[in-house]
Amino acid sequence: MSITVETHCPYCALDCGLKLQVDQGRVTGSTKWKGSPLSRGGLCTKGITAWQQVHHEDRVRTPLVRWDGRLRPATWDEALDAAANGFLKLRDRYGPAVNAVLGGGSLTNEKAYLLGKLARLGLKTPHIDPNGRLCMTSAGAAAMQAFGVDRAMTPLEHLPAADVVVVVGANLPDAFPLIMPLVTRARRRGTKFVVVDPRGSKLVKDDDIHLAVRPGTDTALAAGLLREIAVLGGVDWPFVLERTTGADDAIAATEGWDLERTSLTAGVGITEIARAASWIAGARNGMILHARGVEQQVNGVQGVLSWINIALARGWAGRKGCGVMPMTGQRNGQGGREHGQRCDQLPGYRSIDDPADRAVVAERWGVTPEELPGRGRTYVELLHDAERGAVKGMLVMSANPAVSGPNGARIRRCLDAVEHMVVVDPFMSETARYASVVLPGNTFAEEDGTITTTEGRVVRIDQAVPPIAIRSDLDVIRGLAHRLGVRDKFDFHTGREVFEELKALSAGGIADYSGMDWDALRDKGGVFWPATRDNPDGTEILHTERFGHPDGLARMVPVVPSGPSTLPDADHPLVLTTGRHRDHYLSGNQTRRIPAQADRASAPILEVHPRTAAVMRLVEGEPVEVTSHQATITLRWAPNNRLRRDTVFVAWHWEGVNDLTDDALDPISRIAAVKHTPVAIRPAVTTVGPSVPALRGEAVGA
Ligand SMILES: Nc1nc2c(c(=O)[nH]1)N[C@H]1C(S)=C(S)[C@@H](COP(=O)(O)OP(=O)(O)OC[C@H]3O[C@@H](n4cnc5c(=O)[nH]c(N)nc54)[C@H](O)[C@@H]3O)O[C@H]1N2
Ligand SMILES: Nc1nc2c(c(=O)[nH]1)N[C@H]1C(S)=C(S)[C@@H](COP(=O)(O)OP(=O)(O)OC[C@H]3O[C@@H](n4cnc5c(=O)[nH]c(N)nc54)[C@H](O)[C@@H]3O)O[C@H]1N2
Ligand code: SF4
Ligand SMILES: [Mo]
Numbered sequence: 001m002s003i004t005v006e007t008h009c010p011y012c013a014l015d016c017g018l019k020l021q022v023d024q025g026r027v028t029g030s031t032k033w034k035g036s037p038l039s040r041g042g043l044c045t046k047g048i049t050a051w052q053q054v055h056h057e058d059r060v061r062t063p064l065v066r067w068d069g070r071l072r073p074a075t076w077d078e079a080l081d082a083a084a085n086g087f088l089k090l091r092d093r094y095g096p097a098v099n100a101v102l103g104g105g106s107l108t109n110e111k112a113y114l115l116g117k118l119a120r121l122g123l124k125t126p127h128i129d130p131n132g133r134l135c136m137t138s139a140g141a142a143a144m145q146a147f148g149v150d151r152a153m154t155p156l157e158h159l160p161a162a163d164v165v166v167v168v169g170a171n172l173p174d175a176f177p178l179i180m181p182l183v184t185r186a187r188r189r190g191t192k193f194v195v196v197d198p199r200g201s202k203l204v205k206d207d208d209i210h211l212a213v214r215p216g217t218d219t220a221l222a223a224g225l226l227r228e229i230a231v232l233g234g235v236d237w238p239f240v241l242e243r244t245t246g247a248d249d250a251i252a253a254t255e256g257w258d259l260e261r262t263s264l265t266a267g268v269g270i271t272e273i274a275r276a277a278s279w280i281a282g283a284r285n286g287m288i289l290h291a292r293g294v295e296q297q298v299n300g301v302q303g304v305l306s307w308i309n310i311a312l313a314r315g316w317a318g319r320k321g322c323g324v325m326p327m328t329g330q331r332n333g334q335g336g337r338e339h340g341q342r343c344d345q346l347p348g349y350r351s352i353d354d355p356a357d358r359a360v361v362a363e364r365w366g367v368t369p370e371e372l373p374g375r376g377r378t379y380v381e382l383l384h385d386a387e388r389g390a391v392k393g394m395l396v397m398s399a400n401p402a403v404s405g406p407n408g409a410r411i412r413r414c415l416d417a418v419e420h421m422v423v424v425d426p427f428m429s430e431t432a433r434y435a436s437v438v439l440p441g442n443t444f445a446e447e448d449g450t451i452t453t454t455e456g457r458v459v460r461i462d463q464a465v466p467p468i469a470i471r472s473d474l475d476v477i478r479g480l481a482h483r484l485g486v487r488d489k490f491d492f493h494t495g496r497e498v499f500e501e502l503k504a505l506s507a508g509g510i511a512d513y514s515g516m517d518w519d520a521l522r523d524k525g526g527v528f529w530p531a532t533r534d535n536p537d538g539t540e541i542l543h544t545e546r547f548g549h550p551d552g553l554a555r556m557v558p559v560v561p562s563g564p565s566t567l568p569d570a571d572h573p574l575v576l577t578t579g580r581h582r583d584h585y586l587s588g589n590q591t592r593r594i595p596a597q598a599d600r601a602s603a604p605i606l607e608v609h610p611r612t613a614a615v616m617r618l619v620e621g622e623p624v625e626v627t628s629h630q631a632t633i634t635l636r637w638a639p640n641n642r643l644r645r646d647t648v649f650v651a652w653h654w655e656g657v658n659d660l661t662d663d664a665l666d667p668i669s670r671i672a673a674v675k676h677t678p679v680a681i682r683p684a685v686t687t688v689g690p691s692v693p694a695l696r697g698e699a700v701g702a
Contacts, residue, residue, distance in 0.1 A: 005464040006033055006522070009047040010106065010444035011585045013328040013454035014038060014156075014178050016047050020445055020464040024604035027054040027464055030529040037155060037457060037525045044177035045583050047592045054445045054465065058427055058593050061469050064438040076471060076479070083395075083437040084483030086420035087123055090393040096373070097300050099380045100127035100391045103341035104398025105135060105330030107473070108449030109513075110463060110498035112332070113347050114477045114490070115397060116340030119373075121365060122484035123577030126376035127391065129343045131399040133379035136333050136404075137669035138300030139290065139326035145301075146308045146555050148548025149510055150349065151334070151456040151529070153323030154287075154541045160186040161321030163343035164283035166194045166276075168218065169293020169675075170305055170327050173202040174582040176454075177248060192283075194276045197293060198222065198577060199607070199649050200642030209276045212644050214267035215575045216564035216676040218294045222306035223561045224262025225277050226313060227254040234281025243547070246556040250309045253558035264333075265561070267644065285321035286314060292329070292579070298565045301668040306559040317554070318543045328454035330586070331444075335452030338511035339502060347502060348509020357509075364505050365489060378661060378670040380406065383414040392419040395480075397441070397473065402430035404652075406672035407630050408659035424476050429589045430655050435554045439476050440469030447472050450497030450521065452529070458516060458538075459526040461495070474498070509531070510548065564676045572628065572678035574612070574648050576660060579675075583653035588653035604657050607640035607649040608681065616681050623684040628677045631659035634684045648681065 004019040017036020021029040030051045032041035037507060053059075063079030064071040074082070090098045101119040103112060112130070119128035134694035143150040145344035159182045163294075172179050183203070187193070193208040196218070204210045213221050229235065230251050240247045259270045266273075280286065288311050294303040308324055316322040318460070328334045340347040340361075350357035352375050362369040377385060383401055385391040387410070405411035415421070415434040423432040426441040445464040452458045471655035474495065481490035492498050496518055507514035516527050524537070568575055583600040584591045591597040606624055608616070618624055624637040633656055643649060650657055652674070661674045 004031065005462050006464050008443065008451060009043065009050055010053070010331050011046050011050065013330060013333050014174060014176055015331060015451060015459060016045060016178050017041070018047060018050070020051055021122070022464050025465055027051050028521065037459070038453070038455070039178045040182065042178050045600065046585055046591060046597065049596050051445070051593050053426070053443045053590055055468065056593055059468060060426060060428055060438060060440040066436045071435070073385040079437050079439055080476070080479040080483060083422040084480055086422070086436060087393045088484070090121040090420060091123070094392065096124040097127060098391060099125045099145045099395070100385070101125070101395045102379060102382065102397070102399045102401065103128060103130035103336070105130055105132040105333035105336040106398045107336055107341070108332060108447065108451055108495060109335040109339050109458070110449040110495045110502060110564060111397070111473050112336045112341040112476065113339040113502045114474070116347065116500060118477050118481055121489055122365065122481045122486045124373060126373035127343065127382055128341055129374060129379040129382060130336055130341045131379060131404065132330065132333050133627070134294065134296070134338050134404060134672055134674070135329045136326065136337055138295035138304055138600050138666055138671045139702035140337055141301045142304035142308060143324070143326060146305060146312070146558060147543065149542060150337070151542060152315060152325045152328070152454060153488070153543060153631045154320065154325070155455050155457070155528070156182060156325070158320050159183065159287065160189045160191060160525055162186065162191050162285050162287040163321070164192045164194060164195065164279050164286040166280065166286065166288045166307070167203065168196045168288060168290040169295065170289050170291035171201060171293070171579050174592035175291065175329070175580045176327060177582060178604055192279055194279060198644045198647045199640070204641060204642070209272055209279065211268045211272055211276060214644065215577050215647055216297050216299070217266045218303040219267060219299055219306045219559055220257065220262055220490065220561040220655045221266035221273070222310060223254040223257040223559065224259060224266065225280065226251065226306070226310050226425065227257050228259060228274060228277035229281045229310065229313060232278060232281040233311045234277070236315030240313060244312050244554045244556050246558065247313065249558040250556035251313070253560055257561065280310065280314060283314070285319070286311070286316045287321070287323050287325060287432065288316070289325045289327055291327040293577070293675055296671055296673060298664050298666050298673045299562045300666045300671050302559050302562060305557045309556050309559065312554055312556050313574055318541065318545070320505070334456060335450070335458070338452070339506070343378055348506035350509045360508070361505065376391045380665060381670065383411055386414040386417045389417070394418045394420070395422045396431055397424040400429045400431045400587035400589050402433070403589070403655045404658065406658060406661045407672050408656065409631060409665040410663060411658070424473060425589070427589050427593065429587070440471070442467045442472045447474070447495055450499055455528070457526040457528050458513060458521060460518070460521045465547065521548060524648065566629065566662060566678055568646070568678040572680050574646055574679050574681060576626065576628065576648050576650065576673045576677040576679040578650055578652040578657060578661065581653060584651065584653035586653065592653065596631070604635055604650050604652070606635045606637040606681070607643055608637050609643045610639040610641055612645045612648070613637070613639055618681070618683055624681050625684040626660060626679050626681050628660040628662070628679045630662060633659055648679065
């Protein structure tokens with residue numbers, strides 16, 4: 001018998017709806033779900049083939065335990081025993097902080113919540129942090145500082161209501177393809193676009209203003225714009241005085257950033273900056289969409305704050321067609337940063353440092369506040385801690401740092417130093433090669449639960465088929481909890497049961513889900529948080545009357561323009577920036593295995609401006625050698641005349657690209673500056689690399 005199950009795409013945080021077709025217990029395809037929120041049935045190339053993950057021949061189908069140097073099939077009991085005992089042994093010997101957990105933004109809210117609970121109550125370690133640390137933390141830290149809430153301000157459907165949309169470091173056509181129909185609708189309605197990006201893309205049209213900013217200099221560009229907006233009389237003083245604090249200092253910090261100095265620093269023409277300032281100053285309604293280009297920098301938080309200051313100065317908040325929109329990346333990058341898998345956080349976006357928050361969570365979990373560990377270390381730091389022996393046990397669920405971590409060679413040394421590594425993944429990942437235990441993870445079709453879209457809309461995932469390896473991620477967490485001695489606190493079998501626990505606990509937190517109802521989530525097509533018992537329909541537009549800080553006011557934070565930590569020099573004259581290819585997802589562990597996706601893009605290609613290519617004597621069709629302070633790799637290249645001439649770009653979905661990047665971190669968000677690496681390029685003498693390892697038929701002993 002054939003049925004269809006409504007669910008959401010597992011890749012980016014637009015979370016387009018789709019209907020999985022299920023025939024006799026197997027997912028056999030997917031069809032359009034026209035009623036789905038935002039995308040209305042549309043899917044990009046990745047979404048169309050996502051169902052092919054489910055019964056893929058490469059799925060890890062049985063638990064594996066390393067024995068005599070090789071990973072060998074084991075029973076679930078053997079593998080879960082080995083996983084838990086390894087952590088317990090290390091804890092007995094070195095104390096609880098020797099074990100760390102790396103989570104991920106692809107996990108459902110329920111799994112993210114339970115992973116946090118497992119780390120704190122089961123392993124008793126303070127150290128848990130998700131791969132989202134590499135992704136949304138600059139955006140999150142800036143939003144919390146400015147608004148007291150970390151969520152996109154309005155639904156994306158309101159985009160056409162904006163007079164001006166400023167897109168800052170967001171690769172919309174490749175990274176968020178299903179936003180493009182909305183962009184087209186907005187253009188038709190007359191919305192103007194300012195694109196701030198060193199690389200032009202299909203997004204940039206002739207009528208737009210393209211500010212091809214020099215990588216890493218957004219703080220300078222935004223300072224110059226804010227100053228010019230003030231000069232033009234564009235500050236919305238009634239809004240600023242009534243709803244914000246700090247405006248005087250924030251504007252004073254831009255003193256001296258006249259058009260000329262801004263132009264010299266940011267590498268953008270004076271006329272373009274002035275035109276953009278006049279568009280922004282003249283727009284009653286405006287939106288700023290920002291993503292990783294401005295955020296994955298050593299000054300990522302400052303970068304975001306500098307753009308937020310422009311939105312606040314213009315009064316772009318609290319009504320339709322206005323707002324600051326952090327474009328969240330992963331499927332549940334939003335919910336995954338709300339429910340306690342971050343080292344500084346407890347569920348409901350509560351603070352692990354706050355005694356009142358700790359008391360609420362401790363009481364619900366049936367422990368004393370003293371038993372709850374405090375703030376732990378962040379994702380990249382935890383990996384680096386392994387290198388110096390401070391972390392020896394690691395549980396990895398939904399992260400693949402071997403491909404995605406900055407300064408790849410160092411990350412591999414760190415992974416190698418971990419004594420007891422347990423990886424839960426539906427596919428053998430590059431990280432799982434370092435594991436002592438690999439547990440089969442489930443795909444999106446084999447679980448139920450909720451995820452929260454980039455807009456802050458909580459939607460439901462329904463299970464289409466049972467887990468092909470019998471147990472789901474939830475079963476794995478429960479199985480580990482039981483073996484770590486906290487059986488009574490992990491008594492659940494479905495995502496829905498966990499959702500009920502999570503939503504009750506989130507009551508009173510910043511990300512409050514307490515008024516949501518499992519069935520209504522489906523019937524209403526999702527609910528925007530906060531949704532309390534008094535407001536079960538949720539909140540589409542934030543900050544209509546008050547911002548999230550106790551005094552209700554937004555903060556304009558003075559930003560002193562700053563630059564990258566390592567500047568280009570004579571030996572490394574260009575800047576490499578890394579990003580997305582439309583057809584692959586993150587470390588590629590899922591999409592590189594799907595034939596249609598692999599055929600569309602089989603290897604990373606370095607994009608170089610044709611003039612730069614000529615100067616560097618690159619030959620079409622011949623490989624190029626790329627050298628950074630960290631490594632040298634060989635790549636194919638292609639000309640792109642929409643790039644800055646001092647900047648090169650490559651998509652990083654293949655192992656080896658991150659060997660080039662630097663692991664300098666933003667001091668506040670601890671995000672890695674993977675958008676800015678000084679490099680040299682020259683014609684290669686060797687053949688093309690990075691060596692893309694054969695993922696199919698990964699060596700697994702029998
Ligand atoms: N196809 C595809 N889609 C995805 C993903 C994927 O892997 N593949 N991943 C998802 C995830 S997790 C994320 S986080 C998002 C990422 O979404 P984006 O951040 O939109 O994607 P990136 O390609 O990383 O692009 C960032 C853009 O910033 C620009 N940029 C680089 N340096 C600077 C700078 O200094 N200033 C400014 N203003 N711009 C700069 C780059 O040229 C690029 O266009 O995508 C999500 N969607
Ligand atoms: N150079 C460079 N590096 C970057 C970036 C960049 O722009 N440039 N971007 C950064 C960003 S924004 C991000 S988000 C990170 C992400 O980087 P990664 O952590 O590498 O992200 P994924 O590839 O999604 O890896 C997640 C792993 O979890 C598995 N998985 C997916 N869903 C589930 C699930 O539900 N359960 C389980 N058990 N496993 C699951 C996948 O198979 C995969 O092996 O990379 C960062 N690294
Ligand atoms: S990857 Fe993103 S845009 Fe593409 S179908 Fe999935 S959710 Fe939609
Ligand atoms: Mo991301």
